[in-house]
Amino acid sequence: xxxxxxxxxxxxxxxxxxxxxxxxxxxxxxxxxxxxxxxxxxxxxxxxxxxxxxxxxxxxxxxxxxxxxxxxxxxxxxxxxxxxxxxxxxxxxxxxxxxxxxxxxxxxxxxxxxxxxxxxxxxxxxxxxxxxxxxxxxxxxxxxxxxxxxxxxxxxxx
Numbered sequence: 001x002x003x004x005x006x007x008x009x010x011x012x013x014x015x016x017x018x019x020x021x022x023x024x025x026x027x028x029x030x031x032x033x034x035x036x037x038x039x040x041x042x043x044x045x046x047x048x049x050x051x052x053x054x055x056x057x058x059x060x061x062x063x064x065x066x067x068x069x070x071x072x073x074x075x076x077x078x079x080x081x082x083x084x085x086x087x088x089x090x091x092x093x094x095x096x097x098x099x100x101x102x103x104x105x106x107x108x109x110x111x112x113x114x115x116x117x118x119x120x121x122x123x124x125x126x127x128x129x130x131x132x133x134x135x136x137x138x139x140x141x142x143x144x145x146x147x148x149x150x151x152x153x154x155x156x157x158x
Contacts, residue, residue: 063153070149078142085138089131096123 100120107113 067149067153071146074145074149075142078138078145081138082135082142085131085135089127089135092127092131093124096120096127 097120100116103116103120104113107116
């Protein structure tokens with residue numbers, strides 16, 4: 001079917017110059033025919049090149065979209081890990097407070113009470129610092145993991 005269309009296109013183009021030259025076969029008509037044939041095949045090459053470029057663009061877009069989806073997945077994993085770190089910090093704090101209440105009730109003197117308070121305070125701050133450091137490390141890792149797919153794509157467009 002494409003060949004029939006090409007033949008029709010060729011015939012319609014080759015008849016037009018003969019009319020333009022008075023229909024006389026000669027050197028001028030032959031040059032026009034050759035030029036028309038060249039024009040007919042040039043667009044085929046151009047279309048082939050355009051198809052290749054569009055295919056490359058589709059592959060590029062697919063790769064880039066996959067990278068963007070990876071960013072979302074990596075960041076969601078990081079948020080989940082941060083949530084777990086918050087829960088762990090809260091859980092550890094609650095356990096510390098339970099032990100502290102039990103230890104404070106057992107105190108026999110104000111000095112014992114002050115020592116337990118001091119120990120609870122120290123352990124409480126240690127837990128807060130450790131938990132906060134873990135949350136920050138998790139946040140940093142989530143950002144790094146989410147950034148990697150984008151960094152891999154930078155400069156690959158050309």
